[in-house]
Amino acid sequence: MDGAALSIDPPLAQPEAADAVPALVRRAAAGDVAAFEQLYRQHVGRLYGTILRLVGRDRARAEELTQEAFVRAWQKLASFRHESAFSTWLHRLGVNTALMDLRARRDDETTDDAALATAAGGAVPFCAGERADLERAVAALPPRARAVLVLHDVEGFKHEEIAAELGMAVGSSKAQLHRARGLLRRALGGAA
């Protein structure tokens, strides 16, 4: 896992005119690889950033999953119905790809009751500290707790959406978020 701070960059490509993206998407859906490459260049930054956070800043894994997400996007593009923005559709697909990988690994299946109890205490207040500290603390969370925290608190997903993506009950999503926040408070409080 990479310990370096995330390199957050400005948007990686100039946003295109509103009608240019659907045209590119249509061309790519019809098999135009050059159009799909343009879509890749426009969207890789956002997708990779999200996946990188979901996998705890493991850059090699994030690159592998980002690659997989774009291959899946190419394969599914013909079924994209333009009911949502392409960026939203692609982002969902990328998140789903990363979560499928998370579910396949299943190395954090059981909720640690002791950790939950400790987290529930909430005795340690949040200390803003350095951004890098926060990134490291999020990356160090157990995988499922991290996924829920990133999706809810960073990406703005609702619990219902997270539960559906992760195949868990809504209550479990809330419990994992509570756990993640508690563990994060402890980690940051201890570091401060």
Add this chain to the structure above:
Amino acid sequence: MNHELIWRNELRKLGGPALPERDLWPAIHARIAATPRRGRRWPALAAAAAAVLVVGGAGWLGWRARTPPATDAAPPAPLAWAQPELPALAAAAQDLDAASVQLQQALERRPDAVFLVGLLNRTNAQRMRLLRQEAKAR
């Protein structure tokens, strides 16, 4: 500002784009060039069209062996279907149109053959589905 708000604001700031350390496009390009697209129904439609051709053709050939050929009948014109622009769809459309012409020819020779009417209806339904597929893909 209370701790919860600070907390949420700091976490929100973690969002944003990041650059992979290497360009992923060459590997993606290689994979999409080697992998057929999923989620399309062209192969299934092409298989269905082939089945229509085989069944319809066999029935027609069997009937023709028993019936003297017509001498003055002009070949029926295919229905005026819109032609798909997507290459995979266009190929399936050609198969279906060819099947449709053969079935119409067979029906002109033997208008009482109910099974030919059924095959023609199925072929036309599949042709209609092709057009819907193309509309969805756009």
